[in-house]
Amino acid sequence: MSRYKQDSNCYQIVRSRAGLPTIKANADGREIWLHSPYDPVREAERWASGVTLDDRHVPVVVGLGLGYHVAELARRFPHRKMLVLEPVRKLYDMAISEPQVTGLLSNNDINLFVGDDASALDSFLTQNVNLYGKEELEFIEYPPLARFFREEFDQIERRMVDGLNTLSLSLNTTLALSKAWTDNFFANLPYIIDNPGVKELFGAFSGRPGVIVSAGPSLSNNIHLLKDVKGKGLIIVVGTAVKPVLQSGVIPDLVVTIDGSLPNYRHFEDLVTRDFPLAFYPSAYPIIISEHSGPLLTMNDVFFGHWLQKITGQDKGWISTGPSVANVSFDIAVQLGLNPIVFIGQDLAFTGGHTHASGTVYAKDAPDGALLEVTGINGGTVRTDRTLNAMRDWLNKRISLLPDNIEVINATEGGAKIEGTKVMTFREAIDRYFNEDFPAGEIIRKTCNNAPPLSEKKKARLIKTLIKARAKMSKISASASKGMLYAEKLKRCYEKKAINQSRVDTLLQKLDRVDEKIKKCREASRLLNLLYQPAQFRLEVSFEPADDESEKDKGRRLADKSQILYLGIKEAAEHAAEIIGAVVSKLDGRKDGLSGASTLSESIPALPGTEHSDRLPGQVDYNAL
Incomplete structure (x- = not known):
């Protein structure tokens, strides 16, 4: 301005x-x-x-x-x-x-x-x-x-469009992966409670230099220099880039993984993982966590974190969640106190016509579809897409909130411009900032080794809470089934030639009682919010009233809407009961399922092989059921 x-x-x-x-x-x-x-x-x-x-x-x-x-x-x-x-x-x-x-x-x-x-x-x-x-x-x-105010208006309009795109991507991801994230959280729960959170490292590297290694195409051009950083600063590697980094002969000081879909497992498949600590988001793909033989750290979950913290008293650390693992890695770096923070492989664009660095699972040619053009790191324009640009927009905003004394260096040597960063080559950044010996990896290992697991008393409290929640799920499911039945009877009332208003009023009163019973299970119903999102979406986008809607048409429409509502609640409650039962069996060491219930599978819930997202659960503010 x-x-x-x-x-x-x-x-x-x-x-x-x-x-x-x-x-x-x-x-x-x-x-x-x-x-x-x-x-x-x-x-x-x-x-x-x-x-x-x-x-x-x-x-x-x-x-x-x-x-x-x-x-x-x-x-x-x-x-x-x-x-x-x-x-x-x-x-x-x-x-x-x-x-x-x-x-x-x-x-x-x-x-x-x-x-x-x-x-x-x-x-x-x-x-x-x-x-x-x-x-x-x-x-x-x-x-x-x-x-x-032409300049000011253009800027606020651009920011609004960028914000809407980010929120839209977040919502779409949530709708596609809501079930998987819930399954993953409960499958990972034993590892969440028994391993330290990244909060244990907050401030531990104050004033020390660090580098975040992402998997953009330009990583292939300077990854060979990463060995000169080892032992002189903290090396944080996103899961997508872990294979090429290990192939270059460098052991990361910390690897970060967040993606909850099956393709994320390919980054870690067949790797020797005992040599590097892994920071995992609670809804990350479970087999990555269960097969990791090195130190583990976790963080609070945006959907279940407050619920779990209230029960266990454990604060694993709140990380500002963004659209990708690189965004989460950056906020971890900020919380750890790193200064400067150096980016490599952070193209956020299809540099050289490629999507990722060579040696990564996702390396391929850039798509031919509709792309965006944004300012490049060295001027001019580069091609990107909405997803990558949402990641860049997140970084632009997060960097703008940092204190003036924190330096962020873009040493990617390719890709899109990131606002608020200093541009230099990776060689220049190494020579300027990474000059003192510093055993970053040892500090993280020591923190992990010294952190106690959840006490048996608190674990028993968690198990008791989960068993109660599972019982509540059964009550919610039964109430929702009644709601579906009453909604069907209500629809039939409106399909008759003459509406029996007394019968309609009776059914509406019964539906009110169903709602009250579900609300009484509010604490348990909070665990359903994520599972319920696809049904909520269907309710929001469907059942629009017609311009000439009659009273009968309105009644039928609302009855149909009620049936979808209760079906969504019923299915979410039944699935939650199943996965809660499975995790209780693991935590309690039982082999025969829960007392008084059918035997539950002890295996990690099967997860859909969804399209790669490398993104976190969305940050939409959902209403409790």
């Missing part, structure tokens, strides 16, 4: 000829009116008369100013949800004292975001945008403001 635009003295609220307040801006000696100097209300009316919106459109008004245009839009489209972005905080701080602005803020249909912080914008979008796709956002600019 231009310096004069940040200065509150740049703006002056004065009276228009109509007697209403308006804003005059001074730009390098020029006077510019941000609302009409004659009649700002009439100006807003003329502008709003040209705005057309479909029923599905949610207007995103960029620029608040004194709010005349927003008020007129709200008047023309009453009870229409509206997002308003005001990127210039100095302007907002002046305008908030004006009555017409404070009046707008009391309108529950208007959701206002002030400033240009990307992380805060992401939170705003999560809270105010229907991520299930029922809404279509329509950017609308008010010309007098847009002309003056």
Whole structure:
């Protein structure tokens, strides 16, 4: 933003000829009116008369100013949800004292975001945008403001689009892998409770240099230099890159894995793993964890972490989760205190027409489909896709939040530009920063070896909690089955020629009682949130009312919706009961399943061979059932 635009003295609220307040801006000696100097209300009316919106459109008004245009839009489209972005905080701080602005803020249909912080914008979008796709956002600019704040408006709109893309990818991943992540968490539970968390290492490497090795195509060009870092800084390797790093003769100080799908196992298959510590996300593919013969560390899980911590008292460490294992590795590096943090293999683009470095499982030619062009590390443009760009956008935001004294070096020598990084070759970074002997690997091994497992008393408490949760799942399933039955009977009522309102009221009361019984199992139902997401998605995107919907049609539609609701709850509860029973058998050392229950499989739950994502569970804020 231009310096004069940040200065509150740049703006002056004065009276228009109509007697209403308006804003005059001074730009390098020029006077510019941000609302009409004659009649700002009439100006807003003329502008709003040209705005057309479909029923599905949610207007995103960029620029608040004194709010005349927003008020007129709200008047023309009453009870229409509206997002308003005001990127210039100095302007907002002046305008908030004006009555017409404070009046707008009391309108529950208007959701206002002030400033240009990307992380805060992401939170705003999560809270105010229907991520299930029922809404279509329509950017609308008010010309007098847009002309003056062109740079600021372009930036906030780009950040909003990037944020929506990231949230969309997160949601799609959650829908595709919700069952696998739940299965994985409970299969990994014995390893989660008996191994230390990354929190034990927070601050342990303060001021020490470290390198994060990712699997981008450019890694092939400088991986041979990694041996010069060994013993002089911390080497963190993403799971995707572990094979080529080991083949180069370097033992990583820490390997990070998060992906919960079967293809992730190929990175570790047939490796000798006793020589390197592995930090795993709780929903990572279970066989990777169970077969690892070296030290293990874990971290808190975004879906189950608070639940588990409440029972065991263990805080494994909260890591800022991003779209990929490289993002998670970066936040681990920050939490450990590394400074500087050096990237290699962090292309985030299809450098040389390739997807990954040679020697990795996923190495192949770049796709021919629709790609994005972004600024390259050395200028010009490079090709990438939405997924890689979401990873880059996450890094841009995370780096912008770091203290000024923390240096982030991009020594990838190829790929996309990452904002806030210093660019140099890997050789230059090594010569400048990695000059002192430092046994980073030994510190991690010692921490892992000295960490005690969960006490037997707390383990017994966990087992008792799980057994109770499994019993609650049976009650939830039984209640949901009744709900399905009542919903079917309700639908039949609306299919008859004459609606028996007394019968309808009785069935609705029974459904209310079903809901109350499920709510009484709230603590257990929190474990269903992730499993329930596909059904929740179906409910959100289906069962839209028709324009000419009759009372009977509405009744049938809501009855069908109720059946999907209860079926989703029933299936989630039954699956949760199965996997909880299996983990209790493991934790308790039983061979015959749970007392009073059918024998449960002791094997790790079968997982779908889903498409590779290398991504974490989404960060969508779901409502408890």
